[in-house]
Amino acid sequence: MDLPDRARVVIVGGGIVGCSLAYHLTLRGCTDVVLLERKQLTCGTTWHAAGLVGQLRATYNLTRLAQYTTNLYSTLEQETGQATGFRQTGSMAIATHAARMEELLRGASMAKCFGLEVQTLSPTEVANRWPGVNTSDVVGGVFLPKDGRCNPIDTTQALAKGARSRGAKIFENTPVEKILIENGQAVGVRTAQGEIRADMVVNCAGMWAHELGAQSGTTVPLHAAEHFYIVTEPMAGLHSDLPVLRDPDGCAYFKEDAGKLLVGWFEPVAKPWGMQGIPESFSFDALPDDLEHIEPLLSSAMERYPALATTGINLFFNGPESFTPDDRYLLGETPEVRNLFVAAGFNSIGIQSAGGAGKVLADWMLDGHPPMDLWDVDIRRCMPFQRNRHYLRDRTVETLGLLYDMHWPFRQPATARGVRQSILHDRLKAHGACFGETAGWERANWFAPPGVKPEYAYSYGRQNWFEHSAAEHLAVRNGVGMFDQSSFAKFVVQGPDAEAVLGRISANNVAVPVGKMVYTQWLNERGGIEADLTITREAPDRFMVVTAAATQTRDLAWLQRHIPADARAFALDVSSSMAVLSVMGPKSRALLQSLTSTDMSHEAFPFGTSQTIDLGYARVRASRITYVGELGWELYIPTECAPGVFDVLMEAGQAFGLKLCGYHALNSLRMEKGYRHWGHDISDEDTPLQAGLGFAVAMDKPGGFIGQEALQQQKQQGLTRKLLQFALQDASALLYHNEPLYRDGVIVGRISSGMFGHGLGQSLGMGYVEFGTAPGAGDAAQLLQGRYEVEVAGVRMAATPSLVPFYDPKSLRIKS
Structure with missing residues (x-):
């Protein structure tokens, strides 16, 4: 078959994701598709994947995509005639301490939002489902009966066969030398056999996607890491219906494999690979063994399944997988180049993600927009600095292990930190700031008082910063606080x-x-x-x-x-040209008035207006607005002048009780006031x-x-869903996000964001309530009459709903 010179879509990369995209494009009727694979299908990372197909992911929408993948794989062999090896044997995750069990239970609660069957297990039930497993330290587990496993090579071939049957052309041994770009748009690709012009190009190049993206002037942040598993000699007692066993506290997963046992790991300190680029010749290759690196986890696996200690190892495998800085894959049209799409960086969950990712990207390409809120994986979340190889290498040391590490609320990355710092960073640090990271920015999340170390001690309950952040919150409510929002x-x-x-x-x-x-x-x-x-x-x-x-x-x-x-x-x-200090609270006017000749009164400086004022030795844009529900101003300061302005505010602020505040307090304050947060409470689906x-x-x-x-x-048609605010009647429980929301015993939504409201003394959340199209269903009085509950880690808790903010519903304070 000759290479065509024209196609509607060219896909670069023949792993399971590229083949899934081709399959779904043709399923939508887009049959003029060309897929180019540098060597052979699956030869990069797909071929050596363990083939686990789980459904429950960290977020609502990622779980929806994984659910779709499972349903697709269950019918693919029947459709194409190509065996996939897919079997729904279920999966079981176990916990060895209370915090891990709460994590599993919170995930099980979230699963109810979309009808996923999840069973909670006792240690005895864990042992019954996996005979021979040591449960002496197990406190419980969860079982998902519809999870499965497949043969990655066969599944990829089935997707390719389905795509070919509807007209897609797949060329192996055809490396892409360059993506062609004209006037800021992708217009095709160049290969050794010639150019192919195209309306759209998709970078599905796996480990090579970073380099291919960089050549195109786009940011595709991913880095390969070594990933280890073993396969034993045949073992007695294993049968093909055993569920996949995940032992996250041991960083291990166990899977029966044709009468043998496959054990793989996601170790806390990983080994990045391919810093100088992935060799062009790499194909169905393995990396050198490193038993010393993995030996402690192998010993732990033998303790979990003692029969492993007396069984020979048939294969010690080390193969590369690619990981992104936040452990979520990269999907969508690049912000730098039009009509150039990406589907890469699948963080060792490419098999279970490929079906859903292929479907939604096909819809995105053909419809011109994503079919659902895909912000979790949208490539537009990435920052230009994340193309830096040194940054990616250092972050990958951590990200591989995060798959099985504790997914604590407010957890901050430990590696590749300090990329973007406010010019006030050192001043905040000197005042006890504990920094978190957002988009590479080091931001003060809370301030440790003298004698307290500014470090996180994570938990699902009230963490070590809870009371310190409460003090910041109340300072803003009752006096004056200052946030660095640069x-x-x-x-x-x-x-x-x-x-x-x-x-x-x-x-x-x-x-x-x-x-x-x-x-x-x-x-x-x-x-x-x-x-x-x-x-x-x-x-x-x-x-x-x-x-x-x-x-x-x-x-x-x-x-x-x-x-x-x-x-x-x-x-x-112009983001870097200005620092931002937000001065908020009932005493903010008095503080600022003491430092400027500008009339800061309500009459002279109304809410929702902005003026340039003198402050310290600087000219500062003062904007009267708030995200905390109090009188206050955001001060936009030329970056080079910000330290001086900060010092003046801190000195003058002593007389007014000024307190430095962090982003945790900002979050709790906005929750009391019912202010929405894009990415949680509002999105492109709302x-x-x-x-x-x-x-x-x-x-x-x-x-x-x-x-x-x-x-x-x-x-005209009327709403079928509406965002409400909720306050738990039990103040000891904490809401984060994705907790199921019940009305009169029926799930009607989920919590989109949550935080403890220190001014109200209540645990708060927001969430959309689905109420259908019945006459009067969306009426405010009727909405509020229902009996609401929020499920937290398997326990339903009574909640009070509200359509207006719990704090200052008439916004009298911000306009004072």
Whole structure:
């Protein structure tokens, strides 16, 4: 078969993900697909995968994708005639301490949100399901009967066969030398046999995806690491119906394999591989043995399954897998190059992820948007610095082991830290800051008082910083607190057409006087929230957009791609040019007034306005707005002037009881006030009407806005779901996210975010309640009448619902 010179889609890489994408594109009717594999299908990492097909993942949407994969693999052999080796033998995870058991129980509770069958097991039941397993230290476990396993090579071949049967062309031994880019768009690929022009190109190159992406000017942050498993000689007592056994506290998984035992590990300190690039010749290759590296975990596995100690090892295997900085794979269109998509970095769960990833990426490509909220894996979450090889190598030492390590609330990475630091970092550190990381930024999450070490002691209960953060929270409620929010992403939109451009993108009206601030969402054509931010009019032709650090890449790409080519306007990222100090609380006005000649009174400086003021020796943009529900100002300071302004505020603040505050307090404060958080409470699947943000939508503004028709239609048809706030009646329990939400004994949603409200003394959460289309179902009074419960680690707890904030529902304090 000759290589064509034209295709609608070219896929680079013939592992299970690339073949799944080809399969799903053709399933959607897109048959003009060419898949190019440098050697042979599966020859990179797919061929040596263990073939585990689990369904329960860390988040709601990733679990939905894994569920789809399981359902697909169960029918693939029947459809294609190609054996896959798929069997639903179930999987069992065990816990050896109470915290691990709570983690498993919280996961089991989340599984109920989408009908996943999960059984909780006692140590005796664990032993019954896996005869011969040592359960002397086991406190319990969970069993998922619909989990399975497959043969990765055969499953990939089945996907390839299905794709071929519908017209896809697959070429082996055809390495791609370069992705062709013209005018910021991918237009094809170049191979030794010639060029193929294409409408869309997909980087499914696995371990090679980082280098291929870099050649294309895109950030594809992943790094290979050595991954170890053994296969024993045949063992008595093993049978093919045994579930996969996961012992996360031993970093191990156990799987029956044709009468033998396969044991693999995710060790806490991994061995990155391929720092200088993956050899072009690599194909069905193994890496050198390193028994010394894995011996402690092998000894632990022998304790868990004693028969292993008296059985010979037939194969000691070491093969590479690729890992991303946050252990979540990379999916979607690159922000740097249009029509260039990525599906890579599957963190050793590529087999169980491939089906769902292939389906949603095919939908994304053909429909022009993702079919569901994919922020967990969206490549637009990545930052340009994450292309750095040294950073990736150092982070990979940790990320492999995180698959089986404890998934603590608020857990922070330990490696490759200090990439992005506020100019105030050392000052905050000197005041006891304990830093967390977001998008590479070192941010003060809480402050340790004198004599307390600023380090995390993780748990599922009240962690060691709980009381210190409570003090920060109450300082903001009762006095004045200061946050370093320099990590805000900041964009300038400038030019004669700036107002018109932002007016079309924004749901709210930005045609406001100079000095006015606008809280708004950017919507997609379906009315879903793509961004949640503020816009300040600095001049007739200049606006400043402020958004979250985590969405810097995504929001800038959305903005730039929605500026028409003929518009007299441009967008520029100015994030690093300004530090931000937020001074918040009832005493914030008095503190700032003591330092500036500008009249800070409510009459002279109303809420939602911004002025340039003198502060210290600097000229500072002071914006009266809040994310904590109190009187306050965000101060935008030229970076080089920020240390001086900080010192002046700290000195003057002593008279007002000023307290430095961290992001944990920011979170608890915003939860009391019911402020939404993009990525948790709102996403591109949620509309402002569902989220209770209709006040930020100007439905009748001249020129309209993206998503307007969808919102008008939704208003006419009526809502079927709405975001509510909840307070647990038991203040000892803590909510995080994805806890099932019950109304009158029936699951109607899940908690999207949670935090303890120190000012109210209650554990708080938000979550969407599904109420269907029955007449009056969405009526506020009827919604609040139900008996609500939230399930926490298997226990249902009574909850009080509210459509308005529990704290200061009329917002009198912020406008004082």
